[in-house]
Amino acid sequence: MAGRSVVVGVGHYLPERIVPNSEFEKTLDTTDEWIKTRSGIERRHFAAEDETTSDLATKAAEAALADAGLTADDIDAIVVATSTADLTFPSAATMVQAQLGMTKGFAFDVQAVCAGFVFALTNANALIVSGQAKRVLVIGAETFSRIMDWTDRSTCVLFGDGAGALVLELQEGEGTAQDRGILATDLNSDGRYKDLLYVDGGVSTQSTGHLRMQGNQVFRHAVEKLTKTAETALESAGLGNSDVDWIVPHQANIRIIQGTAKKMGLPMDNVVVTVQDHGNTSAASIPLALSVGKQRGQIKQGDLVVTEAIGGGLAWGAVVLRW
Structure with missing residues (x-):
C-alpha cells in the first residue's frame, strides 16, 4: 500500500470582463489575425479594478470545494x-484562508511564475505523502493585467487573469502506476536565463515594474524542456508517452503546445487546449485547463494526465497523475 495525493475536486474562476483581440487594435499596431496566428489567443479575461488575485483564488477554491463536496473545515x-499576490506580504494564501473562513491549518504562496502550479502541486504532494496534511487546496491565481506594459505589443496581448484550484486528498493506493493520484513529479530551474522573461521591478528595487520577455528565446527553450520534463516524470512513474490520455499543458502559446505534443508523439486530440479563450494566465493556466477539461467531459476518472509548464527563472517541470 502507498499513500497517494488524489484529486477529489476541481474548479475555476474567470473575471467577468472579456477582452477580444480587436480591443488592442485601437491602441497598438497589431491585428486580431496577427495575435491569433502567432499565439492562438482570441480573447482573455481581465480582473475588475477592485478585484485582486486572492479574490479570484477564493472563488476558484470555493468551486473546487463544492466539486469535492467538502468545506473549508x-x-x-x-x-x-502566484507571481501577482495582492500585497508584498502576507501571502495571498492566508487571505484565501481568511475569505474561506478557515481558522486552522496553514497557508503559503509558491512563486515559480508560469511553472508555479506544477511547483505548488509537487509541494502539496510532498506535504500529503509525508503526513503533514491530509487534504490540501492547491490554487493557481494571477492578475497579470497589472504588470503589463500596454505599449509593448509583443507581450501585452498574450496575458490574461484567472484562477483554478484542485483539492488533493490522501488516499491509499497499491503503489503501482495504476493508482489514482499523483504518480511522479519533476522540477527544474536555471537562473542563468533570467533575462529571457522577468519583471523589471520589485520590492527591493523599489518599483512595481512591467513584464519583459524575449519571446523567440523562450520559445526555443520551451518545446525541448517541456518534452524532456514530461518524459522524465513519466519514466519515473514507470510509464511512457503512449500511456498518456491527456496532456494538460501550460497555456502560453498554441505553437509551443503543438510542438511539445508532436515531439512527444501524441496527437492534438489528446491535448486540453484553452489558450484561445484565456490567453496566458501564468500559474492559473494548468488548473484552469484541468477544470475546463473536466467540464467539457474530456478528463474522466482513471485517465492518465500529464501537466507541464515553463516560466520565468527559467523554471519548468511536470506532474504525472491519474485522475
Whole structure:
C-alpha cells in the first residue's frame, strides 16, 4: 500500500470582463489575425479594478470545494501559486484562508511564475505523502493585467487573469502506476536565463515594474524542456508517452503546445487546449485547463494526465497523475 495525493475536486474562476483581440487594435499596431496566428489567443479575461488575485483564488477554491463536496473545515493547508499576490506580504494564501473562513491549518504562496502550479502541486504532494496534511487546496491565481506594459505589443496581448484550484486528498493506493493520484513529479530551474522573461521591478528595487520577455528565446527553450520534463516524470512513474490520455499543458502559446505534443508523439486530440479563450494566465493556466477539461467531459476518472509548464527563472517541470 502507498499513500497517494488524489484529486477529489476541481474548479475555476474567470473575471467577468472579456477582452477580444480587436480591443488592442485601437491602441497598438497589431491585428486580431496577427495575435491569433502567432499565439492562438482570441480573447482573455481581465480582473475588475477592485478585484485582486486572492479574490479570484477564493472563488476558484470555493468551486473546487463544492466539486469535492467538502468545506473549508475539511482542509489542512492551502498552497497558492502566484507571481501577482495582492500585497508584498502576507501571502495571498492566508487571505484565501481568511475569505474561506478557515481558522486552522496553514497557508503559503509558491512563486515559480508560469511553472508555479506544477511547483505548488509537487509541494502539496510532498506535504500529503509525508503526513503533514491530509487534504490540501492547491490554487493557481494571477492578475497579470497589472504588470503589463500596454505599449509593448509583443507581450501585452498574450496575458490574461484567472484562477483554478484542485483539492488533493490522501488516499491509499497499491503503489503501482495504476493508482489514482499523483504518480511522479519533476522540477527544474536555471537562473542563468533570467533575462529571457522577468519583471523589471520589485520590492527591493523599489518599483512595481512591467513584464519583459524575449519571446523567440523562450520559445526555443520551451518545446525541448517541456518534452524532456514530461518524459522524465513519466519514466519515473514507470510509464511512457503512449500511456498518456491527456496532456494538460501550460497555456502560453498554441505553437509551443503543438510542438511539445508532436515531439512527444501524441496527437492534438489528446491535448486540453484553452489558450484561445484565456490567453496566458501564468500559474492559473494548468488548473484552469484541468477544470475546463473536466467540464467539457474530456478528463474522466482513471485517465492518465500529464501537466507541464515553463516560466520565468527559467523554471519548468511536470506532474504525472491519474485522475
